[in-house]
Amino acid sequence: MGLEKILAISGKPGLYELTAQSRGGFIVKSIPEGKKMAVNIRHNVSLLSEIAIYTYTEEVPLADIFEKIKEKEDGGEAISPKSSKAELEKYFAEILPDYDVDRVYTSDIKKIFQWYNLLIKNGFTDFTDSEEAKDKKSEEE
Template identity: 40%
Template sequence: MEFSEVAAVSGKGGLFKVVSPTRTGVILEALDGSKKKMIANMQSKVSILSDISIYTTDEEGAVPLEDVMQKIHQEFNGDTGLSATSDPDELKAFLKFVLPEYDESRVYVSDIKKLVTWYNTIAATLPELLEKKEAKDDSKEEQSSDK
């Protein structure tokens, strides 16, 4: 599975696996272990995680969510000790530690809460997503050295 197969739906808590597209939307399955399925139609705001970025103050202006989550995983290895109910100052300090160049005026505490919640969900249900980039790079190096 990849970040392009995981989605968030506005107004619905949690993350969803994209099962398949339909003529009028997409079929999603909850990642929380309940295996509940839902159909998100054209009016639903579905955000694919690979399309989400976090604003930064550097030249690029944003960092992909996947890169941020992989940095979090490298530092905390699945246990940030935070939740959506954590103190706002603690959440800001956490993101400042992981991504020092994040744009404090455009990234709100609610965004950091979502990041922490999504990271905790992915670390619990799909930890291979957080390590995949390194594994892909290693397998490419092995293939090129075999030739």
């Protein structure tokens, strides 16, 4: 599974897996705890597959950044999001050298590492978009 079913909900810590849709919103499962809960459509919900990071030339999908971190760390965890601002920015610049320093804040970088580490700890290692995977399969055939 790629990132198309992983959600970030503003005001709620962690990440959630979309399990079903309900009349008034969604049913999600907390990735670390596995607890299910209903999320109302008034909550600000972001699909990780829809998030991109600004560079000076384009926007890079979060899935691509997670893949680059995974390659750098050989599938292991990344730097701690609690590291110093300088360490976080240096590490992020190694992954995405041309990221837009004026539009990508340290808080964004912390959140990326926090999400990446959370997903890796919980066995989510396939960050490719399922549409991309389908396209690649059809090209190979």
